[in-house]
Amino acid sequence: MGSLDKSSGAEVVTIDVKATKGLLGSGYTYLDVRTVEEYNKGHVDGERIVNIPYMFNTPEGRVKNPNFLKEVSGVCKEEDKLLVGCQSGVRSLYASADLLSAGFKDVSNVGGGYLAWTENVFPVKIEKDELMEKELSDEL
Numbered sequence: 001m002g003s004l005d006k007s008s009g010a011e012v013v014t015i016d017v018k019a020t021k022g023l024l025g026s027g028y029t030y031l032d033v034r035t036v037e038e039y040n041k042g043h044v045d046g047e048r049i050v051n052i053p054y055m056f057n058t059p060e061g062r063v064k065n066p067n068f069l070k071e072v073s074g075v076c077k078e079e080d081k082l083l084v085g086c087q088s089g090v091r092s093l094y095a096s097a098d099l100l101s102a103g104f105k106d107v108s109n110v111g112g113g114y115l116a117w118t119e120n121v122f123p124v125k126i127e128k129d130e131l132m133e134k135e136l137s138d139e140l
Contacts, residue, residue: 012096014109017116020044020083028081031072033095034114038087043114045123050075054086054095068095069102078103085110085117 015023024030024046032043033054043049052071055062065071076082082104086092089111096109110117118124 012093012100012107012109014089014093014111015083016111017120017122020085020108020110020117021120021122023081023083024048028083029076030110031076031082031084031095032114033068033084033086033091038114040127042118042124042126044085044117045125049125054091054098069098072099072104073102076104078105080104081106083108083110086113088115089113 020030024044029048029050030044030046032039032049032051034043034051035053035055035057036051037057039051043051052068052075053065054068055064082099084092084096084099084107086095089109092113093109096107099107112119
């Protein structure tokens with residue numbers, strides 16, 4: 001199921017988490033567009049996982065990351081195969097449309113996002129708090 005972004009003419013292709021899991025080991029980059037806080041609580045585990053928030057939480061609510069495309073361009077090339085995921089599939093849909101509009105060639109939205117990934121009991125990684133790790137190593 002795709003969604004057509006009328007402003008760019010780019011059609012976003014949405015794939016499910018089962019297809020995503022199959023593609024992860026074959027040269028694809030998983031671009032997690034959730035906030036750093038969400039990412040650190042748990043994210044898709046794989047070879048090439050990149051976290052660049054599409055939106056930030058502010059006291060006024062969520063605001064779009066004004067440097068999103070620049071940050072993605074700093075770590076990914078336009079020819080890279082990107083799987084874009086968020087918590088449930090909404091932010092990643094918008095992020096995918098923006099990336100396609102900006103000239104990225106191979107972008108797929110991960111339908112259902114991290115919620116669907118965990119429902120399928122696929123591998124996840126939780127970022128340990130660096131301070132806690134230091135305290136643990138000091139105790140050892």
